[in-house]
Amino acid sequence: MRVLxxxxxxxxxxxxxIETDGKVSLMKCLAEKVGTPxxxxxxxxxxxxxxxxxxxxxLTVEQCLAKLLEVLVDDPESPIxxxxxxxxxxxxxVAGGEYFTKSVVIDEPAREKLTACEELAxxxxxxxxxxxxxxRELMPDTPQVAVFDTAFHATMPAKAYMYPLPRExxxxxxxxxxxxxxxxxxYAAQQAANLLGRPxxxxxxxxxxxxxxxxxxxxxxxxxxxxxxxxxPLEGLMMGTRSGSIDPAIVTYLMRxxxxxxxxxxxxxxxxxxxxxxxxxxxxxxxxxxxxxAGNELAELAIDMYxxxxxxxIGGYYAAMTRTDAVVMTAGIGExxxxxxxxxFAGLAHMGMILDHERNDVTGQIGVNRIISIDDSPIKIxxxxxxxxxxxxRETDNLVSQLG
Numbered sequence: 001m002r003v004l005x006x007x008x009x010x011x012x013x014x015x016x017x018i019e020t021d022g023k024v025s026l027m028k029c030l031a032e033k034v035g036t037p038x039x040x041x042x043x044x045x046x047x048x049x050x051x052x053x054x055x056x057x058x059l060t061v062e063q064c065l066a067k068l069l070e071v072l073v074d075d076p077e078s079p080i081x082x083x084x085x086x087x088x089x090x091x092x093x094v095a096g097g098e099y100f101t102k103s104v105v106i107d108e109p110a111r112e113k114l115t116a117c118e119e120l121a122x123x124x125x126x127x128x129x130x131x132x133x134x135x136r137e138l139m140p141d142t143p144q145v146a147v148f149d150t151a152f153h154a155t156m157p158a159k160a161y162m163y164p165l166p167r168e169x170x171x172x173x174x175x176x177x178x179x180x181x182x183x184x185x186x187y188a189a190q191q192a193a194n195l196l197g198r199p200x201x202x203x204x205x206x207x208x209x210x211x212x213x214x215x216x217x218x219x220x221x222x223x224x225x226x227x228x229x230x231x232x233p234l235e236g237l238m239m240g241t242r243s244g245s246i247d248p249a250i251v252t253y254l255m256r257x258x259x260x261x262x263x264x265x266x267x268x269x270x271x272x273x274x275x276x277x278x279x280x281x282x283x284x285x286x287x288x289x290x291x292x293x294a295g296n297e298l299a300e301l302a303i304d305m306y307x308x309x310x311x312x313x314i315g316g317y318y319a320a321m322t323r324t325d326a327v328v329m330t331a332g333i334g335e336x337x338x339x340x341x342x343x344x345f346a347g348l349a350h351m352g353m354i355l356d357h358e359r360n361d362v363t364g365q366i367g368v369n370r371i372i373s374i375d376d377s378p379i380k381i382x383x384x385x386x387x388x389x390x391x392x393x394r395e396t397d398n399l400v401s402q403l404g
Contacts, residue, residue, distance in 0.1 A: 005389040010123035018393040061127035090396030095120035096148035145396040152182030155223040179227035211331035212240035218317040240283035243273035278302040326380040352378030
């Protein structure tokens with residue numbers, strides 16, 4: 001089955017065209033800095049995957065997807081010449097709430113419930129839903145599947161997912177911890193088990209998805225038992241533009257002092273805070289690392305805060321686990337930034353997570369799953385290249401095949 005995987009982010013679009021029978025990627029696409037004048041989109045085709053870069057300045061995520069479809073049909077290197085040659089579409093959805101604890105085929109009732117979930121992930125769900133609607137219009141007869149980041153975290157116990165609020169707010173509004181990045185955490189955990197040569201069910205793992213958004217999950221015997229993102233993806237780690245966890249009284253204090261509306265305060269916390277807010281440079285960690293190296297003190301502070309909060313989260317999950325066999329680093333920063341891994345694990349060696357500096361070097365290692373701790377490190381450190389798209393394609397194939 002040929003599955004077009006659509007992974008719509010808040011400021012990015014990742015997509016692959018995957019032949020699921022052989023688990024082969026036929027096309028890869030990455031659009032970054034979407035919605036800004038600097039936005040670009042790289043598209044490449046098998047077998048060589050030579051990148052062609054397209055200017056997508058100021059386009060929305062769904063407009064970038066529309067541009068990708070044009071390229072798929074028109075490029076002579078493309079494996080297809082018409083959209084009808086795509087058998088199914090798999091969509092990554094960040095938040096499914098309590099409506100969705102597993103992947104679903106998107107019919108009308110499911111689409112209505114997706115709208116109700118938008119406020120749980122206000123940066124991610126709306127562009128993903130916009131992509132679904134655009135594809136339904138362009139390809140009405142092609143089945144679409146929604147694969148949820150929150151589904152992996154459905155195994156959390158109540159002590160982890162409930163908040164210390166009056167019970168009525170859970171009963172009325174289902175306010176609880178849902179988590180996110182579940183597809184990535186599940187994949188990273190399985191790949192780490194493969195690296196360690198042990199069954200996932202026998203392992204205690206702390207998986208760290210560190211990109212523009214970030215979350216950390218305690219995975220015990222293959223199941224999520226706690227995760228850093230909460231009711232929405234705003235809770236937890238300091239992120240590219242999101243504040244992460246702060247004293248909630250700050251919100252009401254600023255609203256009173258600055259006369260901010262609810263929407264304005266939401267935008268400050270989700271789009272103007274985090275690495276961008278502290279550094280004043282960028283939400284992109286690569287830019288901030290460059291600025292810090294050039295002597296920018298606020299950029300250095302942003303990095304220090306980012307690293308410190310990751311260290312505290314890893315330490316917290318170490319305490320929550322009955323045993324910890326490995327810490328797993330994945331996603332854009334986790335996979336590619338040797339410098340940040342050095343900083344993070346420099347403060348965790350006393351807990352038995354001891355980095356091998358040569359193995360940590362990324363030279364020639366991009367895209368290679370590997371162990372980067374010293375041989376006798378009590379807790380192993382793994383780097384895993386996330387492949388959410390392949391897992392989404394397989395889930396889509398499975399559900400669409402059941403439809404016959």
